[in-house]
Amino acid sequence: MPIITLTTDFGWKDPYVGAVKGAIYKEIENVNIVDISHEVSPFNIAEAAYIIKNAYHSFPDGTIHIIGVDAEHTVENIHIAVLLNGHYFICADNGVLALIMNKLHPEKLVEINIHDRISSNFTTLNAFVSTACHIARGGTLEVIGKPISRIRALSGVTPKISDNKNVIHGQVIYIDNYGNSVSNITEDIFNEVGKGRKFEISARNEHFNKIFKKYSDIVNFDDEQKKRDVDGKGLVIFNSAGYLELATYKSNPLTVGSASTLFGLQINAPVIITFIEE
Structure with missing residues (x-):
């Protein structure tokens, strides 16, 4: 059974976490959804990176990690999907993966390009969920994105x-x-x-x-x-x-x-x- 983890700055008061989980279950009934944290300080990319870096390796290879922090899709904040160290990461290219990657090199790295098929502006509910469910069903990254060679670095991560x-x-x-x-x-x-x-x-x-x-x-x-x-x-x-x-x-x-x-x-x-x- 596939595992999808969620790390966001949504908190628990608002409906967003429940909506994301509901959208996943609507696409895939047999899936384990694990909350890593929804208490990331709003838009704090370094904090999100630290949390996911120190949690993901406890999960089995093939786990899919959605990171919904500072994730609004813009021309400067593209969405990416990465196969890294046996795990899949779905997030915005805002530097959040810089701490996770460290000296590791991604096995696959794509810019997600399915946004023209989605009307909602709730990024994590649509593009990220669709991408995660595609991977969970055995789909490849090349189908939902175009290969890219590098991602954005995150200032302040390295002393x-x-x-x-x-x-x-x-x-x-x-x-x-x-x-x-x-x-x-x-x-x-x-x-x-x-x-x-x-x-x-x-x-x-x-x-x-x-x-x-x-x-x-x-x-x-x-x-x-x-x-x-x-x-x-x-x-x-x-x-x-x-x-x-x-x-x-x-x-x-x-x-x-x-x-x-x-x-x-x-x-x-x-x-x-x-x-x-x-």
């Missing part, structure tokens, strides 16, 4: 490295449900540039010189529980997706606070790593 290789200039690209601030600096980039050197991480007024393996490493479990006093204390880890994350222990934006609330680390906030020559 900048100084010419002397001593500084990484990154930024916050995602804030999770706990208020943790995720940067665009990956563990691979950190290790490649740092080469084991000491470092300082600066984010707003916060400074760190240690990266923990997991959140609880900040706790000294030899201390009595009442003496630990670490709830809300700032820390840095590489999260399960391999991205540098600024967090607070047992973070909660409504109680002890979080990196985003206590440190002011909102989307696009700078995160700078300076390596120290010994």
Whole structure:
């Protein structure tokens, strides 16, 4: 049974998610529809890219992923369908696939050209659904689109490295449900540039010189529980997706606070790593 995932900025209040699912079921009865997220911040392409990048590989090969963020069809915002790493992605060519692709190369890449057969202006409900159902029925990408050779890059996804290789200039690209601030600096980039050197991480007024393996490493479990006093204390880890994350222990934006609330680390906030020559 084919699997179609949905990642959008529609939220749950409006009828859009239900309408998309209904349209899919109207075309294909035997299909699994999985919601990855409908809480992407409106038009936030980097956030959508981060979410889908860190979810898609948990699905089996052949899964079809619809990304409905900033997806209105225009001459500058064409629609594409991509076969990448064994998965199909359907989205606007707005840079959302740049983070997902990274060093991967698409097996197939087409510009969707079925819009003249569709009258509605609800992109995700028509062109994306029709394309996804075509693929789910075993159709090829060449039938619904013309091959293209490249897609749009997304600014801000890749951190900048100084010419002397001593500084990484990154930024916050995602804030999770706990208020943790995720940067665009990956563990691979950190290790490649740092080469084991000491470092300082600066984010707003916060400074760190240690990266923990997991959140609880900040706790000294030899201390009595009442003496630990670490709830809300700032820390840095590489999260399960391999991205540098600024967090607070047992973070909660409504109680002890979080990196985003206590440190002011909102989307696009700078995160700078300076390596120290010994």
